[in-house]
Amino acid sequence: MKTNLPVHKGEELDVTIIDLTYQGMGVAKVDNYPIFIENALPEEKITVKVTKTTKNFAFGDVVKINQVSPHRVNPKGRVYRQTGIAPLQHLEYSEQLKFKQHQVAELFAKVHMDDVEVLPTIGMANPTQYRNKAQVPVRQVQGKLTTGFYKKNSHQLMPIEDYYIQDPEIDKAIVVVRDILRKYHEAAYDEFHHSGTIRTIMVRRGYYSHEMMVVIVTRTKHLPMADVVTQEIQAALPEVVSIIQNVNQKKTNVILGPDNNVLYGKSTINDQLLGLTFAISAGSFYQVNPQQTEKLYQLAIDQAGLTGNETVVDAYSGIGTISLTMAQHAKQVYGVEIVPSAVENAKQNADKNGIKNAKFVLGSAEKVMAKWQEDGLKPDVVVVDPPRKGLDAEFIKSAGEMAPKKVVYISCNPSTLVRDVQRFAEYGYEISAPVQPVDQFPQTPHVESVTVLERTEK
Numbered sequence: 185m186k187t188n189l190p191v192h193k194g195e196e197l198d199v200t201i202i203d204l205t206y207q208g209m210g211v212a213k214v215d216n217y218p219i220f221i222e223n224a225l226p227e228e229k230i231t232v233k234v235t236k237t238t239k240n241f242a243f244g245d246v247v248k249i250n251q252v253s254p255h256r257v258n259p260k261g262r263v264y265r266q267t268g269i270a271p272l273q274h275l276e277y278s279e280q281l282k283f284k285q286h287q288v289a290e291l292f293a294k295v296h297m298d299d300v301e302v303l304p305t306i307g308m309a310n311p312t313q314y315r316n317k318a319q320v321p322v323r324q325v326q327g328k329l330t331t332g333f334y335k336k337n338s339h340q341l342m343p344i345e346d347y348y349i350q351d352p353e354i355d356k357a358i359v360v361v362r363d364i365l366r367k368y369h370e371a372a373y374d375e376f377h378h379s380g381t382i383r384t385i386m387v388r389r390g391y392y393s394h395e396m397m398v399v400i401v402t403r404t405k406h407l408p409m410a411d412v413v414t415q416e417i418q419a420a421l422p423e424v425v426s427i428i429q430n431v432n433q434k435k436t437n438v439i440l441g442p443d444n445n446v447l448y449g450k451s452t453i454n455d456q457l458l459g460l461t462f463a464i465s466a467g468s469f470y471q472v473n474p475q476q477t478e479k480l481y482q483l484a485i486d487q488a489g490l491t492g493n494e495t496v497v498d499a500y501s502g503i504g505t506i507s508l509t510m511a512q513h514a515k516q517v518y519g520v521e522i523v524p525s526a527v528e529n530a531k532q533n534a535d536k537n538g539i540k541n542a543k544f545v546l547g548s549a550e551k552v553m554a555k556w557q558e559d560g561l562k563p564d565v566v567v568v569d570p571p572r573k574g575l576d577a578e579f580i581k582s583a584g585e586m587a588p589k590k591v592v593y594i595s596c597n598p599s600t601l602v603r604d605v606q607r608f609a610e611y612g613y614e615i616s617a618p619v620q621p622v623d624q625f626p627q628t629p630h631v632e633s634v635t636v637l638e639r640t641e642k
């Protein structure tokens with residue numbers, strides 16, 4: 185059945201932007217029908233060209249901004265917005281922080297939880313050059329091995345050397361490695377034909393330690409000239425303590441493959457957080473904004489209200505960062521994590537820091553939690569820090585039935601946070617303090633927050 189839409193593809197019209205989506209796109213409405221427009225900010229009046237229509241919404245491109253938002257800034261320009269490196273860079277930072285606070289509040293309000301208070305987002309003094317990790321695709325562009333970033337919703341590589349939100353030492357390292365790969369005529373990966381060698385360059389740098397890891401992700405097991413490439417990277421980048429070849433032979437968007445081959449130095453780098461030292465391997469998750477992570481973890485520790493007598497479960501524990509910081513204030517901590525190298529790192533990290541009251545288990549949080557419940561484990565506090573998809577319903581069931589006094593929820597996706605808070609309510613848990621967003625990802629629309637739930641029923 186053909187529906188009569190209020191706008192048509194190719195049409196140009198004048199609209200006012202009334203909102204921003206969670207992806208940072210401007211929203212205009214024509215007869216209540218939304219048009220999503222990149223690079224358009226609330227309160228702006230623009231001429232938009234409709235590029236795509238669907239039954240429920242349309243997309244459009246800005247033709248002309250007729251009235252500019254007072255909050256529009258333009259530090260880096262078009263490429264940065266287009267690539268998705270910094271899609272919010274055209275919005276003044278103080279407004280970005282408000283946008284994130286508003287987004288969390290709005291999601292709670294949508295499910296009639298208007299009484300949930302959301303505090304102003306904790307931001308950064310310098311909201312650029314914060315990322316401690318880069319994963320940069322390598323492709324052939326105009327006959328040359330090139331590093332850069334994909335244009336949003338495409339696999340078109342835009343050459344970039346200054347990534348704006350990454351540690352500048354990492355940006356420099358990527359150019360150095362790129363030039364060495366060019367010098368030895370390494371072949372860039374060709375996605376279309378699934379040919380060539382070098383797929384991605386990943387660099388991690390410890391914020392405090394300045395230890396650097398370079399990971400060269402290859403399609404093939406063989407990396408031609410591996411010896412000289414390694415030697416030249418070592419010579420050019422004195423901070424490098426680890427060079428790894430990661431082999432990913434699959435035709436996939438997943439960046440890392442299963443096999444790591446240490447070409448030089450260690451298989452991990454060290455960094456510090458809240459005074460503890462952590463070993464981090466190539467495949468392990470580690471928060472990308474170390475300055476904000478310390479604030480985030482401190483908040484979680486404070487919210488947990490530990491006195492030294494508690495049993496704590498840290499679910500989705502990664503390399504044990506939260507578990508080990510909490511272990512210093514608790515009787516016993518149990519961590520569960522699904523990535524084997526991360527669990528290995530977590531155990532190493534407990535030893536490294538002389539912490540004896542933290543135990544780490546490899547497995548899925550939902551299965552391990554169910555087993556712990558069956559075994560009669562009774563945590564006082566459960567801390568969760570899941571990926572964007574949030575918590576599995578089975579996990580919430582086990583956690584609810586274990587009846588901890590508190591659940592501290594660190595979330596990187598407010599939509600799944602709201603869903604999970606509603607599920608916890610079925611087990612008698614209510615939000616007991618204002619939700620605190622912490623800006624882990626300035627210049628992007630991603631929202632991180634800490635929420636504490638307390639048990640209200642027996």
Ligand SMILES: C[S@@+](CC[C@H](N)C(=O)[O-])C[C@H]1O[C@@H](n2cnc3c(N)ncnc32)[C@H](O)[C@@H]1O
Nearest residue numbers: 469471500501502521522523548549569570571
């Ligand atoms: C947002 S990270 C948090 C890691 C850690 N808490 C930190 O702050 O560094 C989420 C972690 O959950 C792990 N993970 C993903 N799915 C999981 C599952 N079903 N069970 C257990 N861990 C999982 C990921 O490997 C990752 O280490």
